[in-house]
Each structure stands twice: as C-alpha cells, then as structure tokens.
Amino acid sequence: ETLNVTLVAGHPPVFRWVKHASQTFIPAVNAALEGSGYDIRWSEQYGGSLARVGDELEAVEEGLAEIGLVSSLFDPAKLAPQNVTYFTPFVNSDARFVGDMMDRLQMSDPTMKAAWEANGLEYLGGAIGIDDYLLMTNFPVASIADLQGKKIGAPGPAVNWLEGTGAVGVWGNLTTYYNEIKTGVYDGVIVFASAALPGKLHEVAPYITRVGFGAQYAGGIAANKDWFDGLDPVVQKALKEAAALDREAYHEDLDASVVKFLGLMESQGATISAVDQAFRKEWAEGMDNVARTWAERLDADGIDGTGVLKTYMDEMREAGATPVRDWDRE
Amino acid sequence: MSPFEIGLASFGAMVALIYLGFWVPFALMLASYVGVWAIKGSPVLAGKLLALAASETISSYFFGVVPLFVLMDYVVSVSGLGRDAFDVANHLFRRLSGGLGIGTVGANAIFAAITGISIASAAVFTRIAVPEMIRHGYSRRFSVGVVAGSSVLGMLIPPSLLLILYGLLTEQSIGDLFIAGVIPGLLLAALFGLGIWLVARIRPRMLGEAHDAGDIAPLTRRELARKGLPIAMLIGLVLGGIYGGFFTPIEAGAVGCAGAIVIGLARRSLSWRDFREVLNDTGLVTASICFLIIAAQMYSRMLALSGVPAGFGGFVAGAEIGYWGVILAYVALVIVMGTVLDSSSIMLILVPLMLPVLVPMQVDLVWFGIVTVIAVEIGLLTPPFGISVFVIKSALDDPAITLGDIFAGAAPFAFTMLVLLVLVLAFPVLATALV
Amino acid sequence: MTVHANDGCDEIAMPGWFVALRRGADAITAALNLAGTLLIVLVMLVVNADVLGRGLLGAPVSGVPEIVSMSVVAIVFLQVAQAFRRGRLTRSEAVLGKLGLHAPRLRHLVECLFALAAAALVWTILAASWPLFLKSWSRGTYEGTVGDFTAPIWPVKLIILIGCAALLVQLLIGAGAALLRLWAQRGRA
Ligand code: NA
Ligand code: NA
Numbered sequence: 001e002t003l004n005v006t007l008v009a010g011h012p013p014v015f016r017w018v019k020h021a022s023q024t025f026i027p028a029v030n031a032a033l034e035g036s037g038y039d040i041r042w043s044e045q046y047g048g049s050l051a052r053v054g055d056e057l058e059a060v061e062e063g064l065a066e067i068g069l070v071s072s073l074f075d076p077a078k079l080a081p082q083n084v085t086y087f088t089p090f091v092n093s094d095a096r097f098v099g100d101m102m103d104r105l106q107m108s109d110p111t112m113k114a115a116w117e118a119n120g121l122e123y124l125g126g127a128i129g130i131d132d133y134l135l136m137t138n139f140p141v142a143s144i145a146d147l148q149g150k151k152i153g154a155p156g157p158a159v160n161w162l163e164g165t166g167a168v169g170v171w172g173n174l175t176t177y178y179n180e181i182k183t184g185v186y187d188g189v190i191v192f193a194s195a196a197l198p199g200k201l202h203e204v205a206p207y208i209t210r211v212g213f214g215a216q217y218a219g220g221i222a223a224n225k226d227w228f229d230g231l232d233p234v235v236q237k238a239l240k241e242a243a244a245l246d247r248e249a250y251h252e253d254l255d256a257s258v259v260k261f262l263g264l265m266e267s268q269g270a271t272i273s274a275v276d277q278a279f280r281k282e283w284a285e286g287m288d289n290v291a292r293t294w295a296e297r298l299d300a301d302g303i304d305g306t307g308v309l310k311t312y313m314d315e316m317r318e319a320g321a322t323p324v325r326d327w328d329r330e
Numbered sequence: 331m332s333p334f335e336i337g338l339a340s341f342g343a344m345v346a347l348i349y350l351g352f353w354v355p356f357a358l359m360l361a362s363y364v365g366v367w368a369i370k371g372s373p374v375l376a377g378k379l380l381a382l383a384a385s386e387t388i389s390s391y392f393f394g395v396v397p398l399f400v401l402m403d404y405v406v407s408v409s410g411l412g413r414d415a416f417d418v419a420n421h422l423f424r425r426l427s428g429g430l431g432i433g434t435v436g437a438n439a440i441f442a443a444i445t446g447i448s449i450a451s452a453a454v455f456t457r458i459a460v461p462e463m464i465r466h467g468y469s470r471r472f473s474v475g476v477v478a479g480s481s482v483l484g485m486l487i488p489p490s491l492l493l494i495l496y497g498l499l500t501e502q503s504i505g506d507l508f509i510a511g512v513i514p515g516l517l518l519a520a521l522f523g524l525g526i527w528l529v530a531r532i533r534p535r536m537l538g539e540a541h542d543a544g545d546i547a548p549l550t551r552r553e554l555a556r557k558g559l560p561i562a563m564l565i566g567l568v569l570g571g572i573y574g575g576f577f578t579p580i581e582a583g584a585v586g587c588a589g590a591i592v593i594g595l596a597r598r599s600l601s602w603r604d605f606r607e608v609l610n611d612t613g614l615v616t617a618s619i620c621f622l623i624i625a626a627q628m629y630s631r632m633l634a635l636s637g638v639p640a641g642f643g644g645f646v647a648g649a650e651i652g653y654w655g656v657i658l659a660y661v662a663l664v665i666v667m668g669t670v671l672d673s674s675s676i677m678l679i680l681v682p683l684m685l686p687v688l689v690p691m692q693v694d695l696v697w698f699g700i701v702t703v704i705a706v707e708i709g710l711l712t713p714p715f716g717i718s719v720f721v722i723k724s725a726l727d728d729p730a731i732t733l734g735d736i737f738a739g740a741a742p743f744a745f746t747m748l749v750l751l752v753l754v755l756a757f758p759v760l761a762t763a764l765v
Numbered sequence: 766m767t768v769h770a771n772d773g774c775d776e777i778a779m780p781g782w783f784v785a786l787r788r789g790a791d792a793i794t795a796a797l798n799l800a801g802t803l804l805i806v807l808v809m810l811v812v813n814a815d816v817l818g819r820g821l822l823g824a825p826v827s828g829v830p831e832i833v834s835m836s837v838v839a840i841v842f843l844q845v846a847q848a849f850r851r852g853r854l855t856r857s858e859a860v861l862g863k864l865g866l867h868a869p870r871l872r873h874l875v876e877c878l879f880a881l882a883a884a885a886l887v888w889t890i891l892a893a894s895w896p897l898f899l900k901s902w903s904r905g906t907y908e909g910t911v912g913d914f915t916a917p918i919w920p921v922k923l924i925i926l927i928g929c930a931a932l933l934v935q936l937l938i939g940a941g942a943a944l945l946r947l948w949a950q951r952g953r954a
Binding site: 348349350351352353354355356359360363374376377378380381382384385388389390391393394395396397398401576577581583584585587588609610612613614615616617618620621622624714720723724729732733734 | 798801802805806808809812813815816820829830833834835836837838840841843844845847848851853854855856857858859860861862875879882883886889890892893894897921922925929
C-alpha cells in the first residue's frame with residue numbers, strides 16, 4: 001500500500017533541521033518500511049511553499065500536510081510549555097543534551113503532551129536543539145557596564161534576557177541582523193554560532209562573547225493526530241524511530257558545525273571570549289524572573305506552567321546541570 | 331488525473347477565466363480551490379487552504395509596510411512632489427526627441443530612490459504623466475506603456491522590497507543587494523530612454539502623433555531648485571536614514587511617509603481634504619493588491635501541492651546542463667512563471683529550490699539576486715497576470731484604454747528588460763562593481 | 766476619486782427595496798473602509814514612534830512587528846469590500862465589453878454568474894475561517910512573547926470574518942443588480 005505524505009517546513013532546506021528532515025528522517029522511514037508492505041510517496045514542502053515559518057502547526061493541524069517541522073519557538077501561544085527553555089536562560093549550554101531531554105519530556109510530561117494534543121498533533125520526536133546563544137557585538141564586552149545604552153537585536157523571547165543589563169533589546173530576526181549591524185541600527189545581536197557564520201555576522205560584529213545563555217529547544221517533528229491514529233502500528237513505529245534517528249544525526253551535525261564555525265570565525269578575525277561565573281551571575285541576577293512571569297501567565301490560562309518549570313529545572317539539576325539561577329525556586 | 335496534470339489543467343482554466351473577465355483574484359482562488367479539491371480529494375481541505383492563506387499570507391512586517399509605501403507615494407503625488415520630479419526630468423530631456431517619454435522614465439528613476447515597490451510608481455505616474463503625454467499627441471498605448479515599463483525601476487533602484495525579500499531568503503546582505511541594484515537600475519533607465527529616443531528619430535509614428543515638448547518652458551535655475559530640492563530632501567531622508575543606521579529598509583516606508591507629509595504641509599500643498607482622499611485611495615489600492623497577493627499565494631500553494639514548480643525546478647536543478655544551462659533555464663523558468671504568478675510567490679518558490687544547486691557552483695548570490703529581480707520584474711508586464719499593468723488600469727479610470735492596450739504598450743519595455751537581463755548575465759560586473 | 770461604473774444602477778430604474786438594500790450595504794462597507802484607513806495612519810505613527818524612540822531615547826516601542834503584521838491583515842479585510850464596490854478588483858474587460866455591445870443580455874447573465882461564483886468562493890473562505898476564529902477565541906492565542914509584548918489574535922480573525930461577510934453581501938447585491946437588469950431587458954434583445 002502506498003501512502004501519500006506531505007512534509008511541511010517553513011524554513012528552506014539551507015537550515016540544518018530541514019536538511020536532516022529531507023536527508024535523514026525520510027530515508028530512515030523508507031528504510032524501516034521496506035518489506036512491510038507499505039511505502040510512502042513523499043511531497044516535501046519547504047521554505048514557505050505550503051506554510052511559512054510559524055504556520056506549520058496550523059497546516060498540519062488542519063490536515064493540509066500530514067507531518068511538519070513544527071517550530072514551537074514561533075508558535076509561543078499554542079505550544080507554550082515547549083518554550084520553557086527560552087524563559088530559563090543560563091541553565092545548560094549543550095544542545096544535544098537539551099534536545100534529548102526535551103524529546104523525552106514531550107513523551108512523559110502530561111502538560112507538554114497536552115499542548116500537542118490540544119492542537120490535534122502527535123509528537124514524533126526529532127527535537128530541534130539550538131546551540132548555545134552568544135552575544136556578538138561590534139564593541140568589546142569586558143563587563144556588563146559596557147552594554148549600557150547599546151542596541152542589541154534578539155529573537156522574540158530572548159529580548160527578555162537583556163532586561164536589567166542597561167542594553168536596549170530590539171526585536172529582530174536572523175535574516176536582517178547583518179544589514180542592521182552594518183548600518184548601525186543594532187550594535188550587536190544575540191545569536192547562535194551555527195547561524196552566525198553562514199550569516200557572516202562576525203564580519204560586522206567581531207566580538208563574540210560566550211555569555212552562556214544556554215542551548216534551546218525550538219521545536220520538533222509532529223504529525224496530524226487523526227491521520228497518525230489511523231495508521232498501521234508498523235508505520236507509526238517507523239515514523240517515531242526515524243524521528244529519533246533524525247534527532248541524533250541533526251545534533252551530531254550541529255555539534256560538529258559549532259566547533260568548526262567558532263574556529264572559522266576566529267581565524268577570520270573574530271575575537272572569542274568566555275565570561276567568568278561572576279559575570280554570568282551578575283547578568284542573571286540583574287534580570288527579572290521572566291520564567292516566573294511566564295509560568296504564572298500559563299497558570300492563569302489553565303496550563304500548569306509552574307509545574308512545567310519545576311519539572312524542567314528538576315530534571316536539569318538531576319542530570320548534573322548547574323543553573324546559574326534557580327528560576328523555579330524564587 | 332495526477333496532481334501534476336491537475337496543476338497544469340488548473341493553469342489553463344485560470345487563464346481562460348481571466349480572459350473571459352472574471353476578477354483576477356477570484357480566478358486564482360477558484361483555480362486553487364478546485365485544484366486542491368482534486369489533488370487532495372477533499373473540498374473541506376481545499377476550503378481550509380483558502381482560509382489559512384487568507385489569514386497568513388500578508389501577516390508580516392514585510393507586507394505591513396506596503397500600505398505605507400503606497401501612502402507615501404500618494405502623498406508625494408498630491409503634494410506636487412511627483413509633478414515636480416516630472417517637471418525637472420522634462421526640463422532635462424526637453425530638447426530630445428521623445429522628450430516627454432524620456433522625462434517619464436527619468437522621473438521614475440528619481441522616484442525609485444524613495445519608493446520600495448513598483449505598484450506605487452505605476453499608480454503615481456499614471457496620474458501625472460499619462461494625461462500630459464496624451465495631451466502632447468503620444469498614443470495612449472505608448473503613454474501607458476512608458477509608465478508601466480519604467481515603474482519596474484522602483485524595485486531595482488534601492489530601496490526595494492523585492493531585494494529585501496531576496497536577502498531574507500538567501501541570507502545575503504540587503505545593503506550589498508541595494509548597492510548592486512544601482513548600476514543595472516540606471517542602465518535600464520538609460521536603455522528605456524535610448525529606445526524611446528531611437529524610435530522617436532526613426533519611426534516617430536510608432537509613438538503616435540507626438541510633437542516635441544517645445545511648448546514646455548524651460549525651468550529657471552530658481553524653479554529648478556524649488557522643484558528639485560524637496561524631492562532631493564526626501565531621497566536624502568530615506569536613503570540617508572537607511573545607510574546612516576537610523577532605521578531599517580522595511581521601516582523606511584513609514585519614515586518616508588511621515589517625511590512626505592511634513593514636506594507637503596511645509597509647502598502648503600497638502601490640504602486636509604487631499605490627505606483624506608489620499609488615505610482612502612491608499613486603502614483601496616492596498617486592499618486590491620494585497621487581496622490579489624493573497625489569491626496568488628493560494629494559487630501558489632495549490633501549485634506546490636501539485637508538484638508542478640518542484641517538477642520544473644527539479645528538472646532544472648538536476649539536469650546535467652552545466653553552469654550556464656542552469657542559470658539560463660532558471661531565468662526562463664522565472665519569466666514563464668512571471669506570466670501567471672506574482673513576484674514574491676515566484677521568489678518564494680524558486681529561490682530556495684535553486685540555492686542548494688547554486689552554492690556548490692560558487693555563484694555570486696548578490697549578482698544572482700539582481701538577475702532574479704530583473705527576471706521576476708519582467709512578469710509585472712506580461713499577460714495574463716501583470717500587476718503593474720493592473721495597477722495602471724485601476725488608477726487610470728479611462729474605459730477607452732483596455733488592459734490589452736497596456737500590455738501591448740508595455741511589451742517593448744519588457745523586451746528592453748530582457749536586453750538588460752542578458753547584459754547583466756554576460757557582464758556580472760554590472761551588478762558587482764560597486765559592492 | 767470618481768466612482769467606477771460597475772454598479773450601472775443608473776441605466777435602468779431599480780426597484781425601491783433594492784436601492785434601499787444597496788444603500789444600507791454601502792453605508793456599512795464605507796464605515797469598514799474608514800476604520801481601515803484609520804488603521805493605516807496608526808501603523809505609520811507606531812513605526813515612526815519606534816524608530817524615534819529607539820534612535821533618540823534608547824527606548825523602542827515593544828511589539829511593533831506584531832502590531833504591523835496583524836494590522837495589515839485587518840486593513841485589507843476592512844477595505845476589500847469597498848475596493849470591490851469601487852470596481853478596483855482587477856479584471857479584463859475586453860471580452861465582456863464586446864459581449865455588452867452585441868449581446869447585452871448575455872453579458873448581464875455572465876456578470877451575474879461571475880458574481881455568484883465569487884460569492885460562493887468568499888462564502889467558502891468565510892465558512893472555513895469561522896473555526897479558526899473560534900479557536901483563537903477559546904484558546905486565547907496571542908502574538909508576541911510573554912514578558913515583552915503580547916496581543917490577542919482573535920480580533921484580527923474576527924475582522925477577516927466581517928470583511929468576508931461585507932464582501933459577500935456586495936457580491937450578492939452585484940449579482941442581484943445584474944439579474945434585475947437582465948429581467949428589465951427581457952423584451953429587448
Ligand atoms: Na526603489
Ligand atoms: Na505577468
């Protein structure tokens with residue numbers, strides 16, 4: 001039997017997670033189904049051809065696509081609990097670790113699970129971890145005082161990270177950073193290495209400060225629940241196992257790139273500096289407890305935000321992470 | 331029928347409906363609805379695709395500034411700044427054969443340094459230049475053709491919303507892209523002017539009963555300053571602000587809009603009544619163009635599901651046809667898609683498809699962006715779906731000039747763009763010299 | 766701005782009830798259009814405030830990209846009915862014009878069918894958008910990010926419904942007008 005499956009992603013295939021969906025996930029599903037009597041005819045819809053970034057969830061929920069790379073980062077209202085990492089900076093800088101753990105939580109934590117189900121989705125896995133966010137500026141950063149009055153571009157929730165530093169957080173997005181720094185609209189950005197090098201950001205913001213904001217979870221692979229529930233268990237299993245393989249391959253690729261990219265940026269003239277624990281502590285202490293604001297907002301909406309925050313932080317500490325600030329215990 | 335065949339069939343049906351006089355946005359919607367229904371086998375899904383596209387397509391900062399660019403252009407138009415640019419250009423070219431036509435091109439080139447979209451230039455100069463040219467004996471066809479043709483300069487000479495979109499898709503510096511657009515933009519203006527001049531010398535009948543603009547009194551130095559200065563200030567505000575780091579190219583529409591209003595008020599040429607009327611018109615143009623873009627997006631999503639663009643693109647990307655084979659096939663594909671799709675849809679479909687092919691070939695993506703924008707912009711002028719032509723038709727308010735007339739008038743200009751495209755392909759330095 | 770003659774009401778006397786109906790619908794359409802117009806001004810002010818606040822005071826306005834992207838959807842749907850009413854939706858008149866000269870009754874029939882087909886499409890969008898509105902209402906979905914700026918999405922989804930409804934009414938009235946003209950010419954062609 002041949003199944004027609006549309007796979008949707010808002011980002012184009014130059015993005016690593018889309019590339020792996022096409023080159024790891026799909027072949028893995030196909031391989032697993034060999035000899036099962038099922039095969040899949042894939043229709044790959046990337047880069048806004050069927051849904052733009054942030055609209056993938058609705059496309060899958062409404063059934064226009066069966067499977068999607070759903071970015072919780074760009075759907076913060078519908079997948080609120082999944083955004084926990086972005087509201088708890090300074091916890092863990094290992095993307096693979098964050099990705100593995102978030103995939104586990106999507107299966108085990110009832111609040112996380114409920115968010116997918118409320119949107120008519122079945123989470124398959126394939127976490128999209130984002131490597132440790134860096135501060136890249138066109139001026140050297142020796143102390144937090146250096147940030148006073150500087151305009152720093154940051155993606156949605158990361159604007160909150162700049163509260164209390166004296167810097168002006170400006171909502172921005174990856175695709176315009178280069179131009180904005182070059183002309184001086186921003187003096188710097190909060191960005192991750194695996195995007196900074198392809199975006200040539202080190203040319204305009206050569207001071208790279210590894211503040212340790214931490215690695216993040218940006219989304220994963222999800223299927224339309226009605227469609228998934230109607231599948232033969234053989235196919236269901238193939239999809240979930242392929243998603244797990246995808247996560248491993250993606251993060252392996254990501255880790256290798258980050259090391260390589262940081263090295264390349266340095267060899268091309270960037271100055272990379274790490275900060276000490278005191279710097280990190282001062283930064284974290286200066287912030288509002290945005291995690292609590294976020295959890296309370298979720299609580300008010302009838303979602304157990306406080307519970308998710310606690311679970312996430314507990315699991316992190318249990319696994320050996322040492323958060324700079326215990327967001328859940330204040 | 332296979333999805334691929336459904337995609338092709340829907341295309342034929344849509345073209346037929348447009349020629350029969352069905353509203354263009356509804357023809358696109360009908361083709362998408364029936365197409366998705368046939369491909370996915372479900373009318374419910376087809377309806378959902380329409381509804382999702384309706385709420386998602388234009389919901390972005392990028393499209394959000396479209397009304398502001400349109401408003402700025404209208405304010406510039408009613409407060410006499412557009413007229414002044416036209417007068418200054420006519421003064422400069424008044425001695426040449428075909429001077430008014432060349433003046434329209436020149437005014438558009440000046441204006442392009444403020445505006446980021448072609449539809450705005452088309453709307454503004456339809457009102458300013460067309461009546462003047464017809465009064466001077468130019469044929470209707472030629473008059474509207476010049477306006478349609480030179481309106482494309484708005485997207486090539488910075489700022490340009492299309493170059494911003496390309497920069498977003500390919501992660502190229504928008505500043506570099508803007509600078510790369512300068513020479514090809516000016517060259518296109520020069521080619522347009524040269525073409526008009528040659529025709530006026532060799533085959534003046536083709537322009538109509540045109541007589542020279544000898545009755546246009548030359549401007550005194552003082553008048554030149556009075557007319558030229560405000561528009562120069564506005565250009566300075568927009569470009570200076572972008573390159574001085576005060577605002578982003580996307581924000582330039584809003585700042586330019588405020589600047590145009592302030593200049594209009596300072597010159598006392600913008601009354602409250604004008605402003606209200608202009609706002610109303612801005613809304614109508616924005617609504618009709620954005621509604622068209624929404625419908626075009628529905629259509630392009632249906633096509634994506636049918637696999638037609640991926641099929642063609644995959645063929646181009648996968649065929650062992652070498653560097654020039656790929657580039658030329660890509661350009662041909664863009665031009666063909668330009669006959670029925672809007673500019674941003676074509677870029678959204680094709681550019682991500684081509685990127686993985688181009689990057690290993692070491693293609694200069696800034697140059698490629700200019701090539702893409704020129705090829706995409708040809709589509710603004712080609713039937714059956716040519717947005718610049720539609721805008722002129724809706725701004726013209728003259729039933730005597732049909733859509734067919736405007737398309738016919740614009741054809742020589744579309745051809746000139748093709749010449750420019752060949753030049754930029756053959757001499758990439760035209761795009762990369764200043765970067 | 767001249768009113769485009771796509772209503773063609775003047776050529777024949779329309780029944781009183783129809784004229785009243787059309788006048789009522791036009792008043793609503795014009796009011797929506799005005800609201801859209803005001804929103805354009807608001808967007809301009811907000812973006813300028815953001816630019817000035819950021820550049821001069823080091824204090825950008827939160828949520829501007831969200832405000833702008835939501836507003837443009839609202840603007841378009843508030844004004845699309847008026848754009849249709851004013852004949853601004855693009856169409857090619859070559860074939861219809863010829864038809865009007867040689868077979869005016871056939872032209873009215875085609876006009877009526879076109880308007881009905883467009884109405885059916887708009888109805889489809891309206892019907893499929895309704896659950897999207899309900900979802901955004903009941904789930905309280907928002908744009909923006911907690912801690913910085915959030916705005917509920919449902920008002921925009923509601924405006925899409927209102928705009929589609931207004932467009933639907935105008936299309937049906939357009940179909941009705943074509944039908945009445947067809948009827949009025951029944952003896953002639
Ligand atoms: Na321009
Ligand atoms: Na075209």
